[in-house]
Amino acid sequence: VKRKNPKTIAIIGLGLIGGSIGLACRKHFSGSRVVGISRSRRKIQYAKRKQIIHDGTTRLEKGLTSADLIIICTPVGTIQKVACKVEQVLTRPTVVTDVGSTKHELVRQIELEGFKKVMFVGAHPLAGSHLAGVEHAGESLFRNAFVFLTPTEKTLAVAQNMVRNFWNQLGAKVKMMSPKKHDQIASEISHTPHAIAACLVASTSSASLRFSSTGFADTTRVAQGDPDLWIPIFLSNRKNLISSLSRFSVKLLRFTQILERGSRSELARSLKCASQRRKQLRSHRDRGLFR
């Protein structure tokens, strides 16, 4: 009989997401042991002290000894390499998932590795913050957040079910889709806003910037994100990002043309449409995060 919940959960990478998963596991899987694996002894000590993990180690082999579920929470550019190391040290087939923000390239590359022990399921929780680091971890980060699972025809059903069950129990809303579809959506709702916010910050003069208020601050908040995390995301999803930015540029060009014509009626139509569309977002969320 297959146990429903993993007895030991191993989290590789103790940042904002890894730490928040640890905290959520401690709350929702009270019977499970949570092991943290990080190259940083400081992070391990912090995570143990804050009861994010039961135990921690810098050695992958030691950390994965009795793991039933392994969650790779390292930056996108390193996930494949980490998965290969996991394959090397595992002694039995084990479910492995990740939290990477792009999926198409990664899942393809991992499947090309032909792992014998790593039973991989691609995943991406749509939750985060511009504040990186385990210090900002929170147990409720994933509550009511969407988590995308990106199984393919090579994904084992048992692995997929375990990962889906895991996120459901953490209070997330799990959606299944292809890695390709995932990257299109992530480009539109996450990578494109980030690129636009960065360009807006860059194109605003310093003389004006010093007077900026809450509106400017909110519009550009995501541009603060850690570049080291975002560079591999942008590069691995650059085709979708380029086409999302191109669609945006067309809208912006049309908007500018309306201003050049000074057309009140067209401007009204454009602003009303955007305002209504943005207001409708609220109904899709039951968290109190929309202001």
Added chain:
Amino acid sequence: VKRKNPKTIAIIGLGLIGGSIGLACRKHFSGSRVVGISRSRRKIQYAKRKQIIHDGTTRLEKGLTSADLIIICTPVGTIQKVACKVEQVLTRPTVVTDVGSTKHELVRQIELEGFKKVMFVGAHPLAGSHLAGVEHAGESLFRNAFVFLTPTEKTLAVAQNMVRNFWNQLGAKVKMMSPKKHDQIASEISHTPHAIAACLVASTSSASLRFSSTGFADTTRVAQGDPDLWIPIFLSNRKNLISSLSRFSVKLLRFTQILERGSRSELARSLKCASQRRKQLRSHRDRGLFR
């Protein structure tokens, strides 16, 4: 001897800004009487009940009877017309200011009127919310916020000093600049982010929009703003807005070209620069509003 504080303050227009000014006056000018003037009896009743104003009226003449300071808090497109009506009903020279988001066209038009009683000083508090209406008024909206005064060579020093003193006592940081300079800055830090947020909302597919999270929500929050308030702002500042949007488009084009080249080093430079620049904003504000 000239009294320092106005004995009676008349607020024309009871929306978010007018209501917040009322609340702030009640707190910081305890010796002054606050009169609200609105076409809406409902708003007047609400404002009296919530102690935003001492008294209210729908009749301009009655409301301005003993006013020492008149603050026009109606939408940008109506300020000139309201100022003309104020000139008609005033029986003595009185300081009149406004809170309009654009200044160049407005101040020029008001000066062309050649008022004999209205002693006008253009002003714009950089505070607000996408939530319009007196119901969202707050007494601390202007605390530590910038307030731009836009005097010209025609502005009377006594009027300018009274308005500056007024905003200082409300806890705002008053800056003086020409109406032209004001509109350039406002375009960059307020009108451009709004236009970009609206275009981002418009260019994102509905299929993706339903999965949007806090990042997308914050980036596009200002797009919810009331179109009826924003249309006249955009139209009266369209030259500056068009050039700010053009500078933004150049940055966006360069960013897209970096993605097309797949250049990690250029992408790193671009994202690092934006992230640092955005993080520096915090130091310019001592409110707890930056997240």
